[in-house]
Amino acid sequence: MIDRLRGRSNVALFSRHGTRYPRNDPEPGGEDFRADQGREMELDALIQQMPILRDAVIQNHLSGRGELCAEDLQNLRDWTIDIPPELEEKLAPSGKEEMHDIGQRYTAPITRSEFTTASRAEKSCHHYAKGVLGNKEEDTIVYPIPIENDPLIQKFIEGPEVAATVSTVSKRLGFCCRYDKALYYGQLSPWCASLSNSDLLVLEYIDDLLYYYKDGYGYDINWMQACNPVVDVATYFNSIVLGSPYCAQLLARWGFYKDVMAPTASSFAFMSGRQWSTSRMQNFGVNMVSVLFRCELNAYKVQLYVNERLTHIPGCATDTCLFSEFAAIVQPIIETCDLDAICENPPAYVH
Structure with missing residues (x-):
């Protein structure tokens, strides 16, 4: 006040x-996390791809290949998203x-x-x-x-810190945390459980570099x-x-x-x-x-x-x-x- x-x-x-709501604005190389340069996740990725990833995570755990705890896994099972395309942005x-x-x-x-x-x-x-x-x-x-596409930002995105984070995040599939948390404020996001504090710091630094030079x-x-x-x-x-x-x-x-x-x-x-x-x-x-x-x-x-x-x-x-x-x-x-x-x-x- x-x-x-x-x-x-x-x-x-x-x-x-x-x-x-997120934009649906595909960019060249947009499917590659490291080529995205901090852009918000595409709308079709949230609506179409995330349920597929969710099911893949659950199947991996059923096959004994997973790192999420039982509570986080159940939250992921219960997760749904319904964003009509007309709500883009x-x-x-x-x-x-x-x-x-x-x-x-x-x-x-x-x-x-x-x-x-x-x-x-x-x-x-x-x-x-x-x-x-x-x-x-x-x-x-x-x-x-x-x-x-600033070369300095791309250099960090292609560097070892981001590579290690991408490997970890891909392993635990925490792609949806940012928008899921923003859109449904106050609710527990099962996707955020996939991200460690170190992962979040590296992802934040990508945005910090992007906006510092942009x-x-x-x-x-x-x-x-x-x-x-x-x-x-x-x-x-x-x-x-x-x-x-x-x-x-x-x-x-x-x-x-x-x-x-x-x-x-x-x-x-x-x-x-x-x-x-x-x-x-x-x-x-x-x-x-x-x-x-x-x-x-x-x-x-x-x-x-x-x-x-x-x-x-x-x-x-x-x-x-x-x-x-x-x-x-x-x-x-x-x-x-x-x-x-x-x-x-x-x-x-x-x-």
């Missing part, structure tokens, strides 16, 4: 959509619930909302609004028309182009004071989760305590809230919440930042926020 300072406050929220019930719950926890009034063209983004916005407004939507909310600090162009949301927040706050996902990119634009050492294909063993972690910053429903407070003596202050936790803004003296400090931090971002110029510049590779 937002810590309430004395006086009035204005809030700007930036959030990823809630949990969605649509917002799942668990996603509706999590966005509604976030809205209930952020009870600040809503005057305007924006979302991308994706149905899951629009539905997430509506369910968030229902959470804020108590399961009803008001005419005062404006819903505008929505706007429209959306994060790996290339300057990634985080520089996320300047518009920062400009929007600064403009909104300035209009009040003066009287008038891209989640990973935006977090990088603010300077969050930046490690001293960049993750590489060969640094997995040394990065266990890294800040850049997709488990924290790229999950469904990840959100960032900027709050402008008007305190005693008409002093304005700013707070920033990432996933509902008060987060220190780099460059501010304290977690509650004086508006003058905040303005000085965002001014260079505003002055250099020229997407045409940014995208024409070649990216600077980070070794």
Whole structure:
């Protein structure tokens, strides 16, 4: 919850959509786990292939070739999945619930909302609004028309850590854990029992590498182009004071989760305590809230919440930042926020 300072406050929220159903977007080599490069499992794999794998696991155990305990094996026997193809990439019930719950926890009034063209983004916005407004939507909310294989990553995917994990995961068939757990939140997933903590850490590192060089600090162009949301927040706050996902990119634009050492294909063993972690910053429903407070003596202050936790803004003296400090931090971002110029510049590779 937002810590309430004395006086009035204005809030700007930036959030990823809630949990969605998987996509059915086959890629070349998609059947090879190591060639998938962190992409979500295809819809047909969940609907068609997983029941076949489930039956194969059970048959292997009946033949004396298996490593799951009796309880995990029974959970696997009981596992079923029913996702109609028309639900591809649509917002799942668990996603509706999590966005509604976030809205209930952020009870600040809503005057305007924006979302991308994706149905899951629009539905997430509506369910968030229902959470804020108590399961009803008001005419005062404006819903505008929505706007429209890295070698380094492949090196790690083809490396010994992933090879060992693929061997282990293939042996115990834990392919379905991620989506099964997200779609049916709060329920025990028999597929997750197939994964050890070490397996999960290696799989997470694949995503960490992917998003670090796709959306994060790996290339300057990634985080520089996320300047518009920062400009929007600064403009909104300035209009009040003066009287008038891209989640990973935006977090990088603010300077969050930046490690001293960049993750590489060969640094997995040394990065266990890294800040850049997709488990924290790229999950469904990840959100960032900027709050402008008007305190005693008409002093304005700013707070920033990432996933509902008060987060220190780099460059501010304290977690509650004086508006003058905040303005000085965002001014260079505003002055250099020229997407045409940014995208024409070649990216600077980070070794």
